[in-house]
Amino acid sequence: MATRTLKTSILSLGRIHCHIYGVNVRNPLNRATYATALSINTSSQNKGFPDRGNRGPFNRRSRREAGDPRTDRMPVEQDWTAVYPTATPFRQGSVPLPVRMGFPVKKGVPPEKKGNLELIKIPNFLHLTPLAIKKHCEALKPFCTEWPSALDTGAKCDEHFPVKVESKDYVSAGTSLRNPSARIVHLRVSFCVNYDYAMYLLTVLYHESWKMEAWESEKTVADMEEYSWEDSPSQKNIMSTLVRMQVEGEGEAVREELLGRPEVQEYRDSVTRLKNEGESESSMHQYRDAVKKLLNL
């Protein structure tokens, strides 16, 4: 995409600037030259455009000619915060760096910054140089008050401000501006403060948690936080298998007796472990041993 843009930009610039490219205007003021000479397309594209003269919808002659890029007139000790005071897209004429970005074609280099859409698309932090941040701080200072001198130790801060909220900001390169880790905020409460109130709160919460709401009875198996073996398909399966394996009759008594057997307990523990803790080689082995014992293998 960048190459196509480059081609069209050369095509459009070619007719206007052909007189500039003809003459060597590389170094009019003897500034240091950057290696912008290498480009991936030859600049013979302007031949392709038929000359319409002054007629036609794209009447270029009367358009004001663009001047030199600002980079040519930038002294080294300039004030960069004046060039990029706020967050703005990348302007290749304002950034005096020979930046290249994009996928190189075979035997080529990444395309230069002139007309490079890739550089314009990405977010840039050119407005946040250390000097700029210093200026921001200086500007904010009149609105700030002094840190209270009484709060000079950490212990005193904890005493007066027991609830602390920590949030983190990240600067990272990725597909999106937002870093998902930045969504985690820590809230810290220390308990040594106002013990009575804390106890009161905990008692209230405890009693509230015991209250059953009407909608809680609709809790399904999928909502359960932990796997419980009772009334699970696993229990039903093993019970029916064992009952069929026994020759004696059915009934509640037989079920109770089966449930009480140590092998069944072991099996129950292994299945619960598998489901709650997730799988691993060791839990699989435990399940294996339990099943083998249970089914008399």
Place this chain on the structure above:
Amino acid sequence: MELETRPETFSIFRTQENDPACQSEQHLGQYYTVPPSHFHTVFPHGLPPRYQQQVKTFNEGCVMVRQPALELISHLKRADYSKPTLRYLLYGVKGSGKTMSLCHTVHYCSTQGWLVLHIPDAHLWVKNCKELLPSSYHASRFDQPIQASNWLRNFRTTNEHFLSKIKLRQRYVWTKRESTEEGRPLGELVDMGVSRVKSSSDVVGAVLKELRLQAGGTEGGFRLAVAVDGVNGLWGRTTLKKEDKSPVAPEELTLVHNLRKMINNDWCGGAVIATLSQTGSLYAPSSAYLPQELLGEEGFDSMDPFVPVPVSLYSEKEFESCYLYYLDRHWLQHSHSQTEEGKKEMIFLSNRNPSVLERLCAFL
């Protein structure tokens, strides 16, 4: 496929004991030869494709005797077949030899005269199906005529001798004019399914039902081995779509529905041996190999209680054996592979994974 008879030579990696029933711990790590006559009948569709190519190249089919298969065979020997069916599940990382262990066990069952129901890959039934017909038997289900008729054909090849012995216990009506009466041999049903492709899925269902009822029966009883490769394909999702582009759930497929009934342990007189397979599975991450990951909640609850049998990578002895076998078959042509250094390189590159080693040696 011409298979020559082997000359009697003593070698450290081969055993002369070609009957799986007589193999034991002392044969661990050694290769036994599957008799050529068994190849067509026992394994018309069950072997992994690369192994089939190897058999053609080497002009013999040799299977390594390994711990998981021996364990399975010993369980099968000692199990009580009047109790509900036991389910065995082979699991392990990709390429560790689950399908080969399954085939070894199937060979054992076959030599012992069991009826073998081998489904080579259950995933083939839940994906890439060109024709999906609505089932005539059950309104909301779908038939897969091509897959069903292919499977019936292979089933017929494997179990020729049983087809005339087993008689149907009930009458099956296919259309207004066609029906199969009670008491007819099973072979007739299977032939009908192969020829009338449209109703082949229902024929599969009927065959499975008959076998389930009659296995382990007292009169003319036979043992039934249900061998399913890639059993995790039966639960989960399919890539098939109905005409209105909504996805088809596995239980809406007649074949899958009937096979699930076979895997339940509400019948007796046989065993269910299954393997998990990530290759060919749908919507499963490539690093998954443990039972619960691949079976999912529903699958695990259906299979529970089952005996998990882990299949590990080659041990040192097994690797030696495999290496010597390839040398013996002149498969390793590169001069460096015959040195100690080359062997160490192969161990390092393959991490003793059987299928990786086989692919690696194909280049040498």
